[in-house]
Amino acid sequence: xxxxxxxxxxxxxxxxxxxxxxxxxxxxxxxxxxxxxxxxxxxxxxxxxxxxxxxxxxxxxxxxxxxxxxxxxxxxxxxxxxxxxxxxxxxxxxxxxxxxxxxxxxxxxxxxxxxxxxxxxxxxxxxxxxxxxxxxxxxxxxxxxxxxxxxxxxxxxxxxxxxxxxxxxxxxxxxxxxxxxxxxxxxxxxxxxxxxxxxxxxxxxxxxxxxxxxxxxxxxxxxxxxxxxxxxxx
Numbered sequence: 001x002x003x004x005x006x007x008x009x010x011x012x013x014x015x016x017x018x019x020x021x022x023x024x025x026x027x028x029x030x031x032x033x034x035x036x037x038x039x040x041x042x043x044x045x046x047x048x049x050x051x052x053x054x055x056x057x058x059x060x061x062x063x064x065x066x067x068x069x070x071x072x073x074x075x076x077x078x079x080x081x082x083x084x085x086x087x088x089x090x091x092x093x094x095x096x097x098x099x100x101x102x103x104x105x106x107x108x109x110x111x112x113x114x115x116x117x118x119x120x121x122x123x124x125x126x127x128x129x130x131x132x133x134x135x136x137x138x139x140x141x142x143x144x145x146x147x148x149x150x151x152x153x154x155x156x157x158x159x160x161x162x163x164x165x166x167x168x169x170x171x172x173x174x175x176x177x178x179x180x181x182x183x184x185x186x187x188x189x190x191x192x193x194x195x196x197x198x199x200x201x202x203x204x205x206x207x208x209x210x211x212x213x214x215x216x217x218x219x220x221x222x223x224x225x226x227x228x229x230x231x232x233x234x
Contacts, residue, residue, distance in 0.1 A: 018199050019144050021125075021152035028113035029226050030151060031219070032124035034196075035159035036189045038169035040207030040215070044159060045120055047216035052118050052223070060112040062104070063122035069100035090137055097128055098146050105151050118223065125150045126158070126196050134188040154226045156202035157219055158193050165208055166190065 024030065031048070035041050045061065052059045069075055074093050077084045101124075112119050125147060132140060161169075166186055197204045203222065205215050 019147045021150050022148065024110070024113055024151045026110070026113035027116040027230065028118060029154045029223060030109060030113060030119045030121065031155040031223060032121045032126070032153035033157045033159065034123055034126045035193055036166055036186060038166035039159035039161045041122060041159045043212050044157070044205070044215050044219065045122055047212055048120055048219055051216055051220060058115065058117040060117050060119045062108055062119065064104055064124055065097050065100050066104050069097060072096060090135065094132060094140065094143065098143065101125055101128070102149060109151065124153060126156070126200065126202070130189055130192040130196055134185060134192050155219065155222045156200060158197045158202050158204045160190065160194065160204050160206045161208045163187050163190055
C-alpha cells in the first residue's frame with residue numbers, strides 16, 4: 001500500500017492558510033471531521049452520533065457545504081464535469097462556498113451550540129482551505145479575512161488512509177457521482193489534509209490502522225476532555 005509523505009514535509013505547508021479562527025465560548029461543542037473522500041469520515045461520524053446520543057447528548061449532525069450549495073450549478077459542474085471547468089470562475093465558487101459556510105454557522109451551528117448540543121459537522125472550512133490550494137489557487141489572500149470569522153471547532157479531526165486504499169474505496173462506490181475522482185487530486189488532497197492538521201492542531205486518524213470502534217473512542221475521549229475544560233472555566 002502506498003504511504004504518502006508525512007505531514008509537515010510537503011510543499012503544501014507554506015501554501016495553506018494560517019489564521020486565528022473565531023472561538024465561540026458557547027456551552028455546546030463543535031466537532032468537525034474533514035478528510036478526503038474514501039478515508040472513513042462517514043463511518044466515524046455515524047459512530048460518534050450513535051454513541052453521543054446513547055450518552056444522552058443532544059446531537060446535531062450537519063455538513064458543509066450545505067445541500068443548497070452542493071446543488072448549485074457552479075459546484076456540480078466544477079466537481080463532476082471537468083470538461084466544463086473553464087466556464088466556472090473559481091473565485092466566484094470560493095465566494096459561494098465561504099458565504100454558505102458562514103451563513104450555516106450563523107443559522108444552524110451557533111444556535112445549537114447555544115443550547116448545549118454537540119454539533120457533528122461533516123467537512124468544515126479546512127476542506128475549503130485544502131481544496132483551494134490543491135486546485136492551484138494558493139494566493140487568495142482575500143480569503144484570510146473571511147476565514148477569521150469562521151468558528152473554531154472544539155474538536156477537529158482529519159480522517160486519513162493510504163492513497164491506493166482511498167482510490168479503491170472511492171471507485172467501489174455504486175453512485176456514479178460519488179465515485180468520481182481524479183488520482184492526482186486525491187494524492188494532493190491527502191498530503192494537504194495532513195499539513196492542515198499540523199497547522200491547526202487537528203487529530204489525524206488513519207482509518208486503515210485504527211478500527212472504526214477505536215476511532216470513535218479516540219474522538220469521544222477528546223469530546224469528554226473538552227466538556228471537562230468547559231466546566232472548569234464556568
